Amino acid sequence: MSSRREPPDLAALLRKQKAEQEAASKPRWIPKKERERLQADKEAKEEEERKRKEEAARQKDRTTNGATNGTTNGSTDRDGDPRSRASGQQRNIPTGPKAMRHAGNGDDAPPPNNMNSGGGGGGGGGNRQSGKRGAEHIDNDLRSRMEKNDEAELRARYMGPVINQSTFSAKKKRRRTAANKFNFDWDPDDDTSRPFDPVYAERPEPLFKLAGYETTDDVVMRKAEAIRRGDPETGEERARLLLEQHERGKVRTERKNLGKHWSEKSLDDMKERDWRIFKENFGIATKGGSIPNPMRSWKESNLPIRLLDIVAGAGYDEPTPIQKAAIPIALQARDLIGVAVTGSGKTAAFLLPLLVYISELPPLAEYNKNDGPYALILAPTRELVQQIESEARKFASPLGFTVVSIVGGHSLEEQAYALRNGAEIIVATPGRLVDCLERRLVVFSQCCYIIMDEADRMIDQGFEEPLTKILDALPVGNEKPDTDDAENPQIMSRYLGGKDRYRQTMMYTATMPPLVERIAKKYLRRPAIVTIGNVGEAVDTVEQRVEFVAGEDKRKRRLQEILNSGHFKPPIIVFVNIKRNCDMVARDIKGMGFSAVTLHGSKTQEQREAALASLRNGQTDILVATDLAGRGIDVPDVSLVVNFNMSSNIESYTHRIGRTGRAGKSGVAITFLGNEDNDVLYDLKQIISKSSISKVPDELRRHESAQSKPQRGAKKLEESGGFGGKGGQW
Structure with a gap:
C-alpha cells in the first residue's frame, strides 16, 4: 500500500520565503576575484551591445540609401530604357569575391547602386561617391575582424589554448612593494559593504555643516536626528538615551580635569592621582586601614568655625604637613603614631583635635571636677611641658577650658591648688605625674585621651617605667578592641561624647626605637602611622x-x-x-x-x-x-x-x-x-x-x-x- 502524500506546510513555505527575502536583502560579501570577473563580463556585454547598436544604425542607413536609389532607377526604366532596367536587375545579384563584402548585411540586402547614368544628375553622383566610401569602410572592418577570428581558431586548433598568459598588474606590483609599510588608510577596493548596502545607498544629507569643524555636541545631535529619521517606532527613545549618555560623559570629563593642578581643583574634583601628588609634594606617607585624605587648608579641616577663628587669630595661615595629615585622622577617633622631624608643628596637630573632642563632652562641674581631666599630654622635659601649656592656652582659654601643667621644680601644694577646681587638660612630665598619682593628688577616672609627645626622648631619659605606671592608671574598660573595628572610623566615632567612649591614644616621635615600638604595640590599637619627610634626617631649611x-x-x-x-x-x-x-x-x-x-x-x-x-x-x-x-x-x-x-x-x-x-x-x-x-x-x-x-x-x-x-x-x-x-x- 503506497504512502499517502501529505500536502505542503504553508507556514513552512512562508518562513522559507521570508528567510530567502531577508538573505537577499542583506549585503553579501563577494571575493575580489569574483568581483573582477563580474566587472569583465559586464564590460563585455556593454561592448557587444554597443557594437550591435552601431551595426543596426549602419543597416538602417544602407536600407534608406537603397530605397532611394531604387526609386530613382525605377523611374528611369519606366521612361523608356529597358536595357538600364535589365542591367539594374543583373547588378543586384552578387557574384564573385565581392559577395563577401555584404555577408554581414543580410542575403537579400542589395548593394548601393553606383552605376546610375543619364537622368541622375549631379546629386545622384554625390550619393554614389559617399555610399561607395561607406561600403569600403565597413568591408575593411569586417575583413579584419574575420581574419583575427580565423587566426585565433587556427592557433587554438594547432597550438592549443593559451595557458601561460601573464597576469602582471602594475597596481598589484606597487601593492606588493609597499606590503611591509603600515598603511593607516582604508583600501576602498576591500570595502564590499557600501555598493550593496541600502543604508549607504539611501543615506540622507547632513542636517548642517560647520565652516571649520564639528564639535562633539554637533556630531551627537546629528546622530540623534539620524536615529529619529531611520527608526520611526523607537527612534525617539533611542535618541533621548543617546543625548542623556552624552551629557553624563561631559559631566565625568569635567570632573576629571586631568590637566589642572590639585591646587586649582575643588575638593570634590580631587582624584586618587591628585592626592598622591599632594602627598609627594609635602612628604606625607601614611600607613594603616581606612586613612582619610589630608586636608589642603584650614577651611577643609572640618574644625568648628569658632576654633578656626582662634587659629586664624593665632597667626596660623597655612597648616604644616604633619597638621595636614594628622588632624583628619585624629578627628575620626583613631589611634595615631606621628613621626616627624623637629619643628614641624606637631603641637597644634594634636591640640586642635583634642579641643574638638573636649567640646563634645559635658563641662566640668561640682559632680565631675574631682574625677580627673578629660585629656593628658606627656612630654619629657619641663621646658617642653610649659611650651605645650602656653600653646594650649592660646586655643583653650577662648573656649573656656582649663590647662594645668605638672612639672618638677614647683611644689606639690602649688599644683594641687591649681587642680582644686578641675582641669580639662593636664600637661606633665612622667616623673612628677607619678608623684602626684602616688599622693592621690590626681586621678584619671574620666581621662580617655592620651598624647605622648617626644616619646623616644622619654624612653631615652629613662621614663619607661613611669610611663608604664601612668598608662596602667588609666581606665581599662574603655580600651579599643584589637580588631579591624579599631580601623573603622564610623565605629570609633560612634562613642564620641558618650559615657562608654573608647580611649584614644596618640604618640608623636622623631624616631622609632624598639622600646617605643613596644609601648606603642601594648597601648595603641591598630594605629594609623603618619610619617613626614625622612625620619632621622635634618630638615632641608x-x-x-x-x-x-x-x-x-x-x-x-x-x-x-x-x-x-x-x-x-x-x-x-x-x-x-x-x-x-x-x-x-x-x-x-x-x-x-x-x-x-x-x-x-x-x-x-x-x-x-x-x-x-x-x-x-x-x-x-x-x-x-x-x-x-x-x-x-x-x-x-x-x-x-x-x-x-x-x-x-x-x-x-x-x-x-x-x-x-x-x-x-x-x-x-x-x-x-x-x-x-x-x-x-x-x-x-x-x-x-x-x-x-x-x-x-x-x-x-x-x-x-x-x-x-x-x-x-x-x-x-x-x-x-x-x-x-x-x-x-x-
Missing part, C-alpha cells in the same frame, strides 16, 4: 657646615670670628656637651661683648624659665645650653646654631640643629669637630650628604673614620635602645 677645629682656645677664637662677622642676627644658640662648660663658654662670650645666658640640668625651674624668657624677648643675644635645649624648645627666628662640642650621637645632633630653620624659615648650623668625634663622623657625613642645601667638605669626606661605621658605636647605640644621649649630665 638648615644649611649644615662642619669645621675641624682642635682645642678649646682655637674654638673660642673661631666662635668670636663667627659672632663678629655680622652675618647672623640674634637669637643664637651654642651647644656644649657637659654642664660645667656652659658657664665657662657663656663667660667668654660675654667677654666678647655679647649678652649670654645658660641652660642646663643644674638650673632651677625659675632660672630655666627666666633664661628662655630673656632669649625670646630679645633681652639676651646668645643661649649656651646642653642637650636639655635640644628638643622641644621653640625659640622663634634662631638664625644660627653652633655645636661648640659635637654631640655623642647623630640623633642629638639632628635635634640640636633643628632649633633653627623652623616654621619654613632658613637657618645655619656650624659644628666644630675634633679627634674625639671620630665615632660619629660616618653618620655625620651621611646626614649632610642627604641635605639638598649642604655640602660635605673634602676633609670630612676623605677622613678615615668617615669611610665606614665603627662597630663600637653600633654596639653602644644598640645597648642604649637607639640613643646615646647623656641625659644624666644635663
Whole structure:
C-alpha cells in the first residue's frame, strides 16, 4: 500500500520565503576575484551591445540609401530604357569575391547602386561617391575582424589554448612593494559593504555643516536626528538615551580635569592621582586601614568655625604637613603614631583635635571636677611641658577650658591648688605625674585621651617605667578592641561624647626605637602611622657646615670670628656637651661683648624659665645650653646654631640643629669637630650628604673614620635602645 502524500506546510513555505527575502536583502560579501570577473563580463556585454547598436544604425542607413536609389532607377526604366532596367536587375545579384563584402548585411540586402547614368544628375553622383566610401569602410572592418577570428581558431586548433598568459598588474606590483609599510588608510577596493548596502545607498544629507569643524555636541545631535529619521517606532527613545549618555560623559570629563593642578581643583574634583601628588609634594606617607585624605587648608579641616577663628587669630595661615595629615585622622577617633622631624608643628596637630573632642563632652562641674581631666599630654622635659601649656592656652582659654601643667621644680601644694577646681587638660612630665598619682593628688577616672609627645626622648631619659605606671592608671574598660573595628572610623566615632567612649591614644616621635615600638604595640590599637619627610634626617631649611677645629682656645677664637662677622642676627644658640662648660663658654662670650645666658640640668625651674624668657624677648643675644635645649624648645627666628662640642650621637645632633630653620624659615648650623668625634663622623657625613642645601667638605669626606661605621658605636647605640644621649649630665 503506497504512502499517502501529505500536502505542503504553508507556514513552512512562508518562513522559507521570508528567510530567502531577508538573505537577499542583506549585503553579501563577494571575493575580489569574483568581483573582477563580474566587472569583465559586464564590460563585455556593454561592448557587444554597443557594437550591435552601431551595426543596426549602419543597416538602417544602407536600407534608406537603397530605397532611394531604387526609386530613382525605377523611374528611369519606366521612361523608356529597358536595357538600364535589365542591367539594374543583373547588378543586384552578387557574384564573385565581392559577395563577401555584404555577408554581414543580410542575403537579400542589395548593394548601393553606383552605376546610375543619364537622368541622375549631379546629386545622384554625390550619393554614389559617399555610399561607395561607406561600403569600403565597413568591408575593411569586417575583413579584419574575420581574419583575427580565423587566426585565433587556427592557433587554438594547432597550438592549443593559451595557458601561460601573464597576469602582471602594475597596481598589484606597487601593492606588493609597499606590503611591509603600515598603511593607516582604508583600501576602498576591500570595502564590499557600501555598493550593496541600502543604508549607504539611501543615506540622507547632513542636517548642517560647520565652516571649520564639528564639535562633539554637533556630531551627537546629528546622530540623534539620524536615529529619529531611520527608526520611526523607537527612534525617539533611542535618541533621548543617546543625548542623556552624552551629557553624563561631559559631566565625568569635567570632573576629571586631568590637566589642572590639585591646587586649582575643588575638593570634590580631587582624584586618587591628585592626592598622591599632594602627598609627594609635602612628604606625607601614611600607613594603616581606612586613612582619610589630608586636608589642603584650614577651611577643609572640618574644625568648628569658632576654633578656626582662634587659629586664624593665632597667626596660623597655612597648616604644616604633619597638621595636614594628622588632624583628619585624629578627628575620626583613631589611634595615631606621628613621626616627624623637629619643628614641624606637631603641637597644634594634636591640640586642635583634642579641643574638638573636649567640646563634645559635658563641662566640668561640682559632680565631675574631682574625677580627673578629660585629656593628658606627656612630654619629657619641663621646658617642653610649659611650651605645650602656653600653646594650649592660646586655643583653650577662648573656649573656656582649663590647662594645668605638672612639672618638677614647683611644689606639690602649688599644683594641687591649681587642680582644686578641675582641669580639662593636664600637661606633665612622667616623673612628677607619678608623684602626684602616688599622693592621690590626681586621678584619671574620666581621662580617655592620651598624647605622648617626644616619646623616644622619654624612653631615652629613662621614663619607661613611669610611663608604664601612668598608662596602667588609666581606665581599662574603655580600651579599643584589637580588631579591624579599631580601623573603622564610623565605629570609633560612634562613642564620641558618650559615657562608654573608647580611649584614644596618640604618640608623636622623631624616631622609632624598639622600646617605643613596644609601648606603642601594648597601648595603641591598630594605629594609623603618619610619617613626614625622612625620619632621622635634618630638615632641608638648615644649611649644615662642619669645621675641624682642635682645642678649646682655637674654638673660642673661631666662635668670636663667627659672632663678629655680622652675618647672623640674634637669637643664637651654642651647644656644649657637659654642664660645667656652659658657664665657662657663656663667660667668654660675654667677654666678647655679647649678652649670654645658660641652660642646663643644674638650673632651677625659675632660672630655666627666666633664661628662655630673656632669649625670646630679645633681652639676651646668645643661649649656651646642653642637650636639655635640644628638643622641644621653640625659640622663634634662631638664625644660627653652633655645636661648640659635637654631640655623642647623630640623633642629638639632628635635634640640636633643628632649633633653627623652623616654621619654613632658613637657618645655619656650624659644628666644630675634633679627634674625639671620630665615632660619629660616618653618620655625620651621611646626614649632610642627604641635605639638598649642604655640602660635605673634602676633609670630612676623605677622613678615615668617615669611610665606614665603627662597630663600637653600633654596639653602644644598640645597648642604649637607639640613643646615646647623656641625659644624666644635663
